[in-house]
Amino acid sequence: MQELIKYTHCPLCHDTKMTLIRNENCQNHQRWIAPLSTQMVWLSCNSCKHIFREGYYTPEALEILFKGTNPEQQVGYQIEKQRLVSARMIDKVIPYQNHGVWLDVGFGNGSLLFTACEYGFKPIGIDLREENVTKLQSYGITAYKTNLLHVDSDDPISVISMADVLEHIPYPKEALQKTFELLGNKGVLFLSLPNSESIIWKIRDAQNINYCWSEMEHYHNFSRTRLYSLLKECGFIPVKYGISERYGMGMEIVAIKK
Incomplete structure (x- = not known):
């Protein structure tokens, strides 16, 4: 299953130059469930400095994430x-x-x-x-x-x-x-x-x-x-x-x- 649709540019200003700033483990999150990844990668736009994840969930991954409600x-x-x-x-x-x-x-x-x-x-x-x-x-x-x-x-x-x-x-x-x-x-x-x-x-x-x-x-x-x-x-x-x-x-x- 493809989990993320990855950004090829900043989702706000569309600049294509991005810098990796953080890799975080999310396995303790209350909504985490296999087969979703335990890692979250965060990027920063070199132009507008906005901070965002490397991608957003596919419909199939969202269906897994939304199986429960907090x-x-x-x-x-x-x-x-x-x-x-x-x-x-x-x-x-x-x-x-x-x-x-x-x-x-x-x-x-x-x-x-x-x-x-x-x-x-x-x-x-x-x-x-x-x-x-x-x-x-x-x-x-x-x-x-x-x-x-x-x-x-x-x-x-x-x-x-x-x-x-x-x-x-x-x-x-x-x-x-x-x-x-x-x-x-x-x-x-x-x-x-x-x-x-x-x-x-x-x-x-x-x-x-x-x-x-x-x-x-x-x-x-x-x-x-x-x-x-x-x-x-x-x-x-x-x-x-x-x-x-x-x-x-x-x-x-x-x-x-x-």
């Missing part, structure tokens, strides 16, 4: 606690958009959509795990098993959230360009993901306990600097930076469509 990714997980976390995320968006359709990409436990609904938004979710889609639908929330690039909408979307999702997408720039197309005038993009420029990232690297290097579902390690420049390339203006409560070393960014 507890925190299951719809309804810690619903009361996650409601409070989601409310603080939504509060960051409210000054820029306070109504309309809220599309959550890779909705996971569904908390962000449940809470957005309480705030008066029309919630819609997409995810690649079929059991999550079925469960979210059972709560009366519109949900689809689909890829962001395949989403069509007759009506402009007010908010698109990608909470700890962008680093899972083989070509993040394509995803951001798609969100730009889907969002209405002054639509809001909410992102959360690890920040490789944070001090805690550097401390964990020094202590050799930085789990992001062995996170099997991640293809990218973004710095705040590179993410901001990518957002601007895709037509967004970052307007707010914050710290994520969902995962360690995480950042939260609110950006507005120009």
Whole structure:
């Protein structure tokens, strides 16, 4: 079985010059299972300095990886606690958009959509795990098993959230360009993901306990600097930076469509 489709160029800027920076063992990851490789190879683009894996999983490998779902990714997980976390995320968006359709990409436990609904938004979710889609639908929330690039909408979307999702997408720039197309005038993009420029990232690297290097579902390690420049390339203006409560070393960014 071919496990990875290897990058021949940087997935952000397309430069073909890349440098090997790390080889990490991922056998202790909770989703690892044979015949998937125990090694993760990380590269750095010589031009834009973006850090990414040597490749992304084939559909066959993804099917093996997605055989199980982590507890925190299951719809309804810690619903009361996650409601409070989601409310603080939504509060960051409210000054820029306070109504309309809220599309959550890779909705996971569904908390962000449940809470957005309480705030008066029309919630819609997409995810690649079929059991999550079925469960979210059972709560009366519109949900689809689909890829962001395949989403069509007759009506402009007010908010698109990608909470700890962008680093899972083989070509993040394509995803951001798609969100730009889907969002209405002054639509809001909410992102959360690890920040490789944070001090805690550097401390964990020094202590050799930085789990992001062995996170099997991640293809990218973004710095705040590179993410901001990518957002601007895709037509967004970052307007707010914050710290994520969902995962360690995480950042939260609110950006507005120009």
